[in-house]
Amino acid sequence: MTKRPSPISATVDFAVDGVQHGYLKLPISNDESAWGAVMIPVAVIKNGEGPTALLTGGNHGDEYEGITALLKLASELEAEDIRGRVIIVPTMNAPAAQAGKRTSPLDGGNLNRSFPGDPDGSVTEQIADYFTRELVPLADVVLDLHSGGSTLDIVPFAASHHLEDKALQRRALEGAIAFGAPTAMLMFELDATKLFDTAVESQGKVFVATELGGGGTTTPERLAITERGIENFLIHFGLMEGEVTPPAEPQVYVDMPDASCYVQSEHSGLLELTVALGERVAKGQLIARVYDLTRTGATPVEYHAGRDGMLVARRFPARVNMGDTIAVIAEVVDRLEA
Numbered sequence: 001m002t003k004r005p006s007p008i009s010a011t012v013d014f015a016v017d018g019v020q021h022g023y024l025k026l027p028i029s030n031d032e033s034a035w036g037a038v039m040i041p042v043a044v045i046k047n048g049e050g051p052t053a054l055l056t057g058g059n060h061g062d063e064y065e066g067i068t069a070l071l072k073l074a075s076e077l078e079a080e081d082i083r084g085r086v087i088i089v090p091t092m093n094a095p096a097a098q099a100g101k102r103t104s105p106l107d108g109g110n111l112n113r114s115f116p117g118d119p120d121g122s123v124t125e126q127i128a129d130y131f132t133r134e135l136v137p138l139a140d141v142v143l144d145l146h147s148g149g150s151t152l153d154i155v156p157f158a159a160s161h162h163l164e165d166k167a168l169q170r171r172a173l174e175g176a177i178a179f180g181a182p183t184a185m186l187m188f189e190l191d192a193t194k195l196f197d198t199a200v201e202s203q204g205k206v207f208v209a210t211e212l213g214g215g216g217t218t219t220p221e222r223l224a225i226t227e228r229g230i231e232n233f234l235i236h237f238g239l240m241e242g243e244v245t246p247p248a249e250p251q252v253y254v255d256m257p258d259a260s261c262y263v264q265s266e267h268s269g270l271l272e273l274t275v276a277l278g279e280r281v282a283k284g285q286l287i288a289r290v291y292d293l294t295r296t297g298a299t300p301v302e303y304h305a306g307r308d309g310m311l312v313a314r315r316f317p318a319r320v321n322m323g324d325t326i327a328v329i330a331e332v333v334d335r336l337e338a
């Protein structure tokens with residue numbers, strides 16, 4: 001069955017040269033607004049013929065490194081700075097971002113678990129559908145800026161995925177390396193089926209994902225990495241003039257070959273990480289203790305590294321519940337093979 005057209009309309013014209021700021025408008029009707037609309041800010045910067053880059057942040061609403069950098073870029077970028085077209089959506093899940101949450105307050109939707117989306121689904125599924133069927137087809141390359149949000153802290157990295165299309169995997173990996181974060185990664189997803197990533201890659205488009213910090217805030221260092229990375233991405237794919245700026249230290253390559261990279265808590269309590277983010281760990285090394293907050297004299301539960309590698313992500317809040325990811329340990333490799 002063919003899907004009906006997306007109910008979302010854009011107030012910008014993607015075919016017009018120059019700088020436009022507008023909205024992607026999705027009609028809604030609820031207690032607060034009978035004839036209302038979800039308004040997703042969008043900027044289009046176009047200068048003649050050339051490739052199209054789609055730059056997205058706020059896929060999760062509490063991941064502020066990408067949101068901040070894209071709001072800045074959208075305000076500063078001028079048409080003569082680029083060749084082709086840059087489409088900037090700083091807050092893909094605008095209701096979530098405006099509420100300071102990972103998921104939408106309108107329907108509880110996690111946008112990055114809602115792809116390819118549905119024009120007749122929930123608000124979040126309707127947003128996903130618009131990206132899948134309207135914006136991604138316009139793009140040659142997509143950069144989706146994530147970070148750990150409120151519950152994770154992650155070493156800044158750009159990543160591509162293991163793909164069946166090896167030529168596409170190579171182009172994406174080269175883009176991830178060119179982003180110039182301290183770390184570059186070939187990423188294993190716990191479940192890729194409903195990700196934006198998969199919606200883009202299945203259309204044969206280059207997709208680079210990033211994780212750029214977390215904790216529900218930004219730092220000057222991480223924002224600088226994000227801003228430089230976006231510029232590097234645009235240079236690498238031919239939308240901007242200039243040379244890619246590499247990271248100050250030699251880039252560290254990591255691989256996440258399987259699910260053993262993820263350490264998840266089987267207990268609830270108070271978390272003590274015994275290794276710092278970015279630190280190298282050996283298989284079997286103590287990495288965390290979880291304490292019972294309800295009594296003294298109890299022995300904390302210990303968690304150990306399941307593999308050699310680098311601590312690339314950690315739970316950010318000290319309170320931990322069963323099932324929470326405590327740590328992610330990625331394998332450090334000499335080079336990334338695409």
Ligand SMILES: [Zn+2]
Binds near residue numbers: 060146149
């Ligand atoms: Zn995210």
